[in-house]
Amino acid sequence: MLTNDRDIANAFNDYFASVSVCSNNHSPQVPSYSPVSLLTSIDISELDILAAIGKLKSNLSAGPDGLPPLLFKRVKLSIALPLTLAFRQLLLVSYVPEDWKSAIVTPVHKKGDSTSLRNYRPISITCVACKLLERVIVRKIYQHLTDNNILRSGQHGFVRGLSTMYY
DSSP states (O other): OOOOOHHHHHHHHHHHHSSSSOOOOOOOOOOOOOOOOOOEEEEHHHHHHHHHHTTTTTTTOOTTTTTOOHHHHTTTHHHHHHHHHHHHHHHHHTOOOGGGGEEEEEEEOSSSOOTTTGGGEEEEEEHHHHHHHHHHHHHHHHHHHHTOOOSOOTTTOOOTTTOOOOO
């Protein structure tokens, strides 16, 4: 039984680290195919940013930068253009700010005995600006894949409206 906050945090850290999988830094072999169209660049517009901000959940916590989603929602019309310009520049120079590479990891109880570390899963709270850029990029990639009929019919993971779970 742990009562000290530091001991509890260290116990979660040790447990989550023990069940995670480290990268071997090798990408899987991809079967050869003849691409219909390559996605060579991603164009970001203010409308893309506004759409991404519109999908933010207002009640979520701020990330390591301390900026909560609600702030972005309330000032979206004022920050859409600056964010668009910043995101374009970051993509142009292939740079990710250091703050965006860190997260606040929080244990969330799944079910069962709340005193067992096994009944928790880690969630990573990242910077909202990074989430916005990720959301825009994912949408652009998905749009490219669907527009060019690149996704195979058997692809279910990470595809809207499809599931990898059996019911």
